[in-house]
Amino acid sequence: MAHSSRHASNWGWRRYWRENRLAACVPENPDSAAAIETYWSRIFAQFPAGNRVLDIATGNGVLLVWGARTARAAGRELTLTGIDLADIDPARFLPEHRADLAAVRFIGKTAAESLPFADGSFDAVVSQYGLEYADLEPALSEAARVLAPSGRLHWLAHGAGSIVVAQARAKLVDIALLLSSKGPFAAMRAYVKARVRKRKVSRATRELTEALRRAESHCAAKPPATLVHQLCGGILETANQFERYRPADVDDWLNENLKRLRGERQRVRDLLSACLSRRRLARVEQTLRAEPWSGAEFSSFDVGATGDSVGQLIQAVRL
Numbered sequence: 001m002a003h004s005s006r007h008a009s010n011w012g013w014r015r016y017w018r019e020n021r022l023a024a025c026v027p028e029n030p031d032s033a034a035a036i037e038t039y040w041s042r043i044f045a046q047f048p049a050g051n052r053v054l055d056i057a058t059g060n061g062v063l064l065v066w067g068a069r070t071a072r073a074a075g076r077e078l079t080l081t082g083i084d085l086a087d088i089d090p091a092r093f094l095p096e097h098r099a100d101l102a103a104v105r106f107i108g109k110t111a112a113e114s115l116p117f118a119d120g121s122f123d124a125v126v127s128q129y130g131l132e133y134a135d136l137e138p139a140l141s142e143a144a145r146v147l148a149p150s151g152r153l154h155w156l157a158h159g160a161g162s163i164v165v166a167q168a169r170a171k172l173v174d175i176a177l178l179l180s181s182k183g184p185f186a187a188m189r190a191y192v193k194a195r196v197r198k199r200k201v202s203r204a205t206r207e208l209t210e211a212l213r214r215a216e217s218h219c220a221a222k223p224p225a226t227l228v229h230q231l232c233g234g235i236l237e238t239a240n241q242f243e244r245y246r247p248a249d250v251d252d253w254l255n256e257n258l259k260r261l262r263g264e265r266q267r268v269r270d271l272l273s274a275c276l277s278r279r280r281l282a283r284v285e286q287t288l289r290a291e292p293w294s295g296a297e298f299s300s301f302d303v304g305a306t307g308d309s310v311g312q313l314i315q316a317v318r319l
């Protein structure tokens, strides 16, 4: 791959999109998640029949699912295309959305920085928590190239003050606790070993109890700590009923979850480095306030009574 070192860290997404998820980076608060869907449905409702829409860094195509539904409800047809650097195949891995996804063209293993489309192929480019994962200058230049004159860019990006980013930071702390050398996973592994060998069982039990106690205090101090809750609940239940399990199955469960956690940690790190810091946002502003762009608008997407930001809204028209 010719572009940045960012691409080297994309490995986790392929697996992520194969686990029956429609979207990534969904805010924990359901009202915020619903506000995002409403926003995009309104954007798609504005597109005239026959418009060609490209979703950059589409993942499992959540925007295009909403787009297909909105168009269908309005009795309109849109030509929907999604690209992603990951090797995606949403119709295969999201059977419940097959009807909405059937009409969408997905192209995986495709970088935003070098799009396989002719100049002026689209009337709109959309992206949710996507374009900012790519190298900004080449990706925006490609977005401009594939847009037809008067085509629009609609982009919801991770922004510095966003609750999605705050959630990601909290998740990183949760994962660090789970993966630490004296954390619940290491302690459970030692416990399994001790039980199998029937040696130093009381010490392993004590260390596991302490690790789970620390995890419990963490959950109380930093709610919701969902991952810690769920995984430590599983560990505690397994340790309490150890005789019911085969030790090899417990090891498999631990290894599978460790792999999952490491993938999650990588994705969260990607998110934090993709986030539009003030400096990166200034670069985007500079690019979109110059030709071939015009009418660039920037605003924080604030939701709910508390006005939490779920990201940075960016719109521009291609001249």
Ligand SMILES: C[S@@+](CC[C@H](N)C(=O)[O-])C[C@H]1O[C@@H](n2cnc3c(N)ncnc32)[C@H](O)[C@@H]1O
Pocket (backbone or CB within 6 Å): 010, 013, 022, 023, 024, 025, 056, 057, 058, 059, 060, 061, 062, 083, 084, 085, 086, 110, 111, 112, 113, 127, 128, 129, 130, 133, 134, 135
């Ligand atoms: C946070 S996910 C967002 C996916 C989707 N838009 C959504 O809202 O659910 C970020 C996506 O960007 C993709 N990605 C990362 N770097 C990319 C690049 N350079 N070009 C295209 N896609 C990229 C990842 O594979 C991942 O699917």
